[in-house]
Amino acid sequence: MGKTLFDKIWESHVVKTIEGGPSVLYIDRHFIHEVTSPQAFNGLRKRGMPVFRPQQVVATADHNVPTLNQELPIREELSRKQVDMLVKNCAEFGIELYGLGHPYQGIVHVIGPELGVTQPGMTIVCGDSHTSTHGAFGTIAFGIGTSEVEMVLTTQCLLQSRPKLMRINVDGQLNPGVLSKDIILYIISLLSASGATGYFVEYAGSAIRSLSMEGRMTICNMSIEMGARGGLIAPDETTFDYMKGRQFAPAGEAWEKALAHWRTLHTDDDAVFDLEININAADIEPMVTYGTNPGMGIGVSKNIPAQASLPENERGNFAKALQYMGLKDGQPIKGQAVDYVFIGSCTNSRIEDLRLVADFVRGKQKADNVEVWIVPGSKQVEQAARAEGLDQIFEAAGFMLRQPGCSACLGMNEDKIPAGKYCISTSNRNFEGRQGPNARTLLASPLTAAVAAVTGHVGDVREFI
């Protein structure tokens, strides 16, 4: 029987399997950031252990950093301490840090791929659930807790049980105005916020193949939002073209050798998955969430479900979500007024996202009732946006192009949405309080967010193209 892509990578990284227990899995790349690493370094100190393979660890500061005036000291004391702690830990343990002020600084899941640190066939971890993003390159990439960060720093290994495997095939032609973000929001709305728990997901099919690397990253990024351990996509010519010439990608002879290996990284025709799901790309329209988990999403032309149409045991949680959101069951989502537009996060803050938004708003003005924050995923994305003149388009429209970081995706820095306000957001989570206490989040694609920025409400991008 043939092998899945997942198993090919997994098996080549198993150091040993414990009888009746997990496997010792070797980790190729370990990304760290300021929030989930300090306690792990304290653990190393307590045991008197060094970092085993510091050259396989890359650090950046992203969760806590301000997105304005990054050249000044961080004002918020606890945030500053945490970022300073990362600087100190990296210096003490010999880890490369792309911290504030460094030209490579940015959101950890944006910089890994853009620097070519993320490469097909690798195992990759980070103390962050959106590590699944790196799966777009045909890697086994997943989020871990801080105790596990400590394990990887100490031994470059983790104890892991092999997950079940699911394949989601998306075939056919995407409708105009439908982006990769809409594909993944559609999938999560079908499977629910827990529907893929216990699984690793391979995304396949012609609609997935047609996506750019950045589009694929958006898909894999949100795998965790349906509970999946991670998601991956087999590397192909699109992947290899993206990799070639990146700072840390193999070069010369090493490139040829790597390419020969990468070409073997695909699921064999006769491989079997524990679960397989087929989706017709033509069924997907621009998506918007209305509730407080990412599974609560609908096509922009649809109404929020009627409470009476739901199974009785789901109505309590549904009603609580709508009450939090200040929305009514059965109402259309289109036309819902918004107060803030956030374009950013490890899901949608890359240059293609910014280009799409800029193309849409060129010559338009932001609506009077909204504030628009555009937060690039990295210094390199910010540089590219300025070099291409996107900053001028944003400025002319009344948008603010800020500096890189996680920002209002989780409101750990000063970028919080005020209580009761609606934010249409290109990020990944609409949990209660995620963007600030009592903030109300509507997840959508960069284009749908751009529509809201210029109209002041949720709209259908297809009416504009």
Add this chain to the structure above:
Amino acid sequence: MQQIKSRAVPVRMENIDTDQIIPARFLKATSREGFGKNLFRDWRYENDDENSPKADFPLNDPRWSGTILVAGKNFGCGSSREHAAWAIKDAGFEVVVSSFFADIFRNNALNNFLLPVQVSEKFLQQIFEAVDADPSTELSVDLPAQMITITTTGVSESFDINPYKKTCLINGYDDIDYLINMMPEIESFEADRAAV
């Protein structure tokens, strides 16, 4: 960890994500201690004010106490923050019972000797009903026997746990010790790979 017998605190909600368990703005500490006071922060207090507890939230309700937290399905979804497990543990809980746990939370809990007990949806509802009817109802969790019992009704259910993790919990071993003992094998694995 062997047997735990305690009253239970029921939080009857599904899909409780780690942002609810411990909101991001409280993740700025650099030690593992002290997160318990912010457990379920925004569900526990009005307007982020510790002097305004929400009376209807179970952690504020004097009827409920004990070291076993009981919650609806898909507990611990979302962010990988281990601070969620630290906060629950720091608030005095030893066991979390749900009909379904998110993967990363389950690992984080186990790595902190906080026992996630996954029960059937039916048994979960029986627990909620029993503690609603009589808040002094005790649950008994027997890790070696992998059995959870509602002591007032005598109804029991067995639960699954990875045998390796079970041994770790019972004996107080952690994964880091195990991996450190494997360093020679890890180094020879690296050497073999480099030779290919």
